Amino acid sequence: SISNMIYVSDYGFITPGENRGISSDYVKPSLVKRYLNLRFFPHGARNCYTLRSLVMGNKYLVRAAFYYGNYDGLGKPPVFDLYMGTSYWHEVSFSDAGAFNWMDIIVVAPDDYLQVCLVNKGMGNPFISGLDLRPLKNTLYPEVNATQSLVLVNSNRFHMGPTDGSVIRYPSDSHDRIWTTYNAIPNSTEISSTSVIQNNLRDVYDVPSSVMQNAATVNSSRIDFSWSPSDPSVNISSKYFFIFYFAELQNVRSNAVRQFDIIINNKTWNKQPYTPTFQVTDYFSGILHGMENYSVSLVATKNATLPPILNAMEMYLVKPITMVATDPGDARAMMAIQDDFGVIENWMGDPCTPKAFIWRGLNCSYPPAGASKIMALNLSSFGLVGAISTNFRDLKALQYLDLSSNDLSGPIPYNLLQRSQNGSLLLRVGDNANLCANGTACRSGRKKINGTLLVAIVVPIAAAFALFVIFLLLCQVLKGKAKRNTTGHEDKSALLENREFSYKELKHITNNFSQEIGKGGFGPVFLGYLENGNPVAVKVRSESSSQGGKEFLAEARHLTRIHHKNLVSLAGYCKDRNHLALVYEYMPEGNLQDHLRATSTCKPLSWEQRLQIALDAAQGLEYLHIACKPALIHRDVKSRNILLTTDLGAKIADFGLTKAFSDSETHITTEPAGTFAVITSVRRATCTALALSSWSSSRAMPRSYLLMTA
Numbered sequence: 001s002i003s004n005m006i007y008v009s010d011y012g013f014i015t016p017g018e019n020r021g022i023s024s025d026y027v028k029p030s031l032v033k034r035y036l037n038l039r040f041f042p043h044g045a046r047n048c049y050t051l052r053s054l055v056m057g058n059k060y061l062v063r064a065a066f067y068y069g070n071y072d073g074l075g076k077p078p079v080f081d082l083y084m085g086t087s088y089w090h091e092v093s094f095s096d097a098g099a100f101n102w103m104d105i106i107v108v109a110p111d112d113y114l115q116v117c118l119v120n121k122g123m124g125n126p127f128i129s130g131l132d133l134r135p136l137k138n139t140l141y142p143e144v145n146a147t148q149s150l151v152l153v154n155s156n157r158f159h160m161g162p163t164d165g166s167v168i169r170y171p172s173d174s175h176d177r178i179w180t181t182y183n184a185i186p187n188s189t190e191i192s193s194t195s196v197i198q199n200n201l202r203d204v205y206d207v208p209s210s211v212m213q214n215a216a217t218v219n220s221s222r223i224d225f226s227w228s229p230s231d232p233s234v235n236i237s238s239k240y241f242f243i244f245y246f247a248e249l250q251n252v253r254s255n256a257v258r259q260f261d262i263i264i265n266n267k268t269w270n271k272q273p274y275t276p277t278f279q280v281t282d283y284f285s286g287i288l289h290g291m292e293n294y295s296v297s298l299v300a301t302k303n304a305t306l307p308p309i310l311n312a313m314e315m316y317l318v319k320p321i322t323m324v325a326t327d328p329g330d331a332r333a334m335m336a337i338q339d340d341f342g343v344i345e346n347w348m349g350d351p352c353t354p355k356a357f358i359w360r361g362l363n364c365s366y367p368p369a370g371a372s373k374i375m376a377l378n379l380s381s382f383g384l385v386g387a388i389s390t391n392f393r394d395l396k397a398l399q400y401l402d403l404s405s406n407d408l409s410g411p412i413p414y415n416l417l418q419r420s421q422n423g424s425l426l427l428r429v430g431d432n433a434n435l436c437a438n439g440t441a442c443r444s445g446r447k448k449i450n451g452t453l454l455v456a457i458v459v460p461i462a463a464a465f466a467l468f469v470i471f472l473l474l475c476q477v478l479k480g481k482a483k484r485n486t487t488g489h490e491d492k493s494a495l496l497e498n499r500e501f502s503y504k505e506l507k508h509i510t511n512n513f514s515q516e517i518g519k520g521g522f523g524p525v526f527l528g529y530l531e532n533g534n535p536v537a538v539k540v541r542s543e544s545s546s547q548g549g550k551e552f553l554a555e556a557r558h559l560t561r562i563h564h565k566n567l568v569s570l571a572g573y574c575k576d577r578n579h580l581a582l583v584y585e586y587m588p589e590g591n592l593q594d595h596l597r598a599t600s601t602c603k604p605l606s607w608e609q610r611l612q613i614a615l616d617a618a619q620g621l622e623y624l625h626i627a628c629k630p631a632l633i634h635r636d637v638k639s640r641n642i643l644l645t646t647d648l649g650a651k652i653a654d655f656g657l658t659k660a661f662s663d664s665e666t667h668i669t670t671e672p673a674g675t676f677a678v679i680t681s682v683r684r685a686t687c688t689a690l691a692l693s694s695w696s697s698s699r700a701m702p703r704s705y706l707l708m709t710a
């Protein structure tokens with residue numbers, strides 16, 4: 001393109017609409033690439049682009065460009081409306097099928113995104129050829145603020161250069177404003193300079209030197225011209241913001257005087273007779289309204305010996321920003337929910353406003369003052385798939401949430417359950433086949449399942465274990481006494497790397513320990529949510545626990561040093577006076593035992609899943625026993641201590657009874673030869689035992705697995 005700018009496709013900024021090229025009759029060699037095709041919107045009254053990752057409160061120049069080019073073969077360009085967020089921007093219309101149209105808006109981003117919406121008003125399908133976004137320094141255009149934006153239509157930004165249609169924009173103008181030549185000053189001549197025209201220190205419009213290097217002047221004492229908005233969609237009350245730019249381009253001899261008054265609609269804008277500064281940009285600006293024609297006169301004063309000049313000017317429509325919009329927190333939550341579920345529907349632009357374009361499924365409050373809030377959300381039969389978005393929790397005013405008749409799976413987020421239980425939210429989740437109602441992750445209510453599986457998976461692991469322990473004991477005997485190990489001290493410091501929670505914090509994240517999700521050897525386990533929304537399992541030592549502080553600390557210590565994908569990891573711990581607790585990553589699918597139980601409501605595990613679980617568990621144990629230094633022995637391996645992730649990966653938990661070899665007097669040395677032997681034997685023992693017993697306990701076991709594990 002002429003400006004050497006790189007444009008990216010709008011893919012990813014908008015979902016609906018269709019792409020199409022313009023008619024070949026309208027393709028000319030001079031046509032810049034961006035106008036060759038367009039996106040049009042045959043469906044929906046409002047379609048919006050969301051420009052993300054902006055800085056809230058910063059200023060941006062947004063340009064929308066349109067070239068109809070008879071893309072639809074109708075030979076009749078549409079008329080539609082453009083909105084910036086919920087604020088009306090301008091009507092888009094065309095004088096003929098080959099007419100270009102572009103418009104700028106300078107706005108302050110009310111959030112970290114801006115939305116440009118095209119609204120069908122029953123006069124043809126809206127379309128767009130290009131959309132530009134340019135960050136502006138916040139000091140530029142001080143007239144633009146949170147309550148007011150400036151809109152530029154009809155190319156009302158002019159320089160006074162040669163009237164050969166030359167356009168100045170990027171890279172001459174670093175903000176890529178488009179400056180076209182103005183040729184409506186009667187009897188004007190042009191003066192120019194090749195010197196750099198500086199910006200005045202107080203200049204807030206940052207006009208490029210190349211724009212200022214030409215000026216219009218006359219062979220008389222006054223420049224007179226009139227300007228009319230020539231904008232059918234604005235009325236007499238529309239406000240215009242005018243900026244006139246001046247810079248002296250001629251090295252005026254000492255006895256010559258250029259001095260004039262700036263008079264617009266018979267009102268003088270300068271307080272004193274004005275003399276442009278040599279090679280420095282200066283401006284006069286103001287807001288006017290109520291006229292069909294604006295008359296501009298630059299009139300030389302009595303003292304003047306030189307005629308007035310004019311270098312450049314801009315005329316913007318002043319637009320108030322509509323303050324009515326959805327509460328920013330609610331709007332952001334809805335956009336996040338949309339991202340989570342990929343809902344297209346008419347979910348574009350502001351969720352609640354304008355009321356005519358409210359997102360399907362939403363009911364909002366429209367208070368006389370202040371932001372709209374989302375009160376009800378009916379997403380029944382929306383085709384939602386996957387886990388329930390945790391972003392619902394940010395809809396603070398929500399009183400009704402219907403998620404029924406979708407294909408949702410996994411637990412119900414804790415926050416929703418809690419609100420539903422305390423009566424502040426009416427929650428409907430019926431008719432979702434894979435949803436673990438009550439948030440307990442498939443732990444309650446069981447269906448009949450082959451009970452021998454418990455034996456099939458857990459026994460071999462335990463057997464492998466026993467084998468391994470025997471092997472180690474053997475090693476111990478053979479190797480004799482080993483050196484005392486000194487890592488005990490290090491463990492204590494490692495513990496400090498994890499987050500320490502106060503009991504109060506735990507109370508908060510578990511909502512006062514309201515949702516028990518299981519029982520460990522050492523007390524109940526509660527579901528909680530960290531500040532970032534991540535679920536955690538909080539294992540609290542009960543008063544009656546036989547396990548004392550020593551075991552607790554031992555478990556914490558072991559956990560802090562081990563990191564393996566098949567071992568549950570620790571998020572933190574609590575040792576607050578008498579309160580002891582461990583905070584783990586949450587395992588949504590609960591423990592293996594529940595999945596194997598005869599009464600489980602969960603789908604029976606497939607053979608692939610069972611095998612994967614066994615292999616995962618074996619790998620976790622292997623790591624614990626061999627890679628870990630000093631080696632650890634988990635002395636309580638059972639299906640209840642094998643926890644499952646959403647995709648049914650397995651992780652070993654409950655290290656309460658884990659025994660570190662380093663604790664014993666006779667530390668085992670792990671020389672290469674010995675380690676290798678142990679690894680091989682554990683893997684073989686585990687896999688072989690597993691495969692064989694699985695095979696014998698089920699007719700469904702395919703042969704290929706036997707081969708794989710043999």
Ligand SMILES: *[C@@H]1O[C@H](CO)[C@@H](O)[C@H](O)[C@H]1NC(C)=O
Nearest residue numbers: 187188189190218219220221
């Ligand atoms: C300016 O106007 C005067 C008289 O009105 C005329 O003599 C002169 O030629 C004009 N100069 C130009 C550059 O048009």
Ligand SMILES: *[C@@H]1O[C@H](CO)[C@@H](O)[C@H](O)[C@H]1NC(C)=O
Nearest residue numbers: 361377378379380381382402
């Ligand atoms: C929610 O949406 C479903 C499906 O569109 C509809 O059948 C049901 O009546 C709606 N519920 C309410 C309360 O509007």
Ligand SMILES: *[C@@H]1O[C@H](CO)[C@@H](O)[C@H](O)[C@H]1NC(C)=O
Nearest residue numbers: 361362363376377378400402
């Ligand atoms: C939303 O409001 C409409 C009209 O007031 C009502 O018919 C509908 O049942 C409401 N839906 C929900 C989910 O509250």
Ligand SMILES: *[C@@H]1O[C@H](CO)[C@@H](O)[C@H](O)[C@H]1NC(C)=O
Nearest residue numbers: 412420427429437438439444
């Ligand atoms: C959750 O379980 C309780 C009983 O444990 C039951 O009364 C309640 O209806 C359940 N809630 C849902 C949403 O299934």
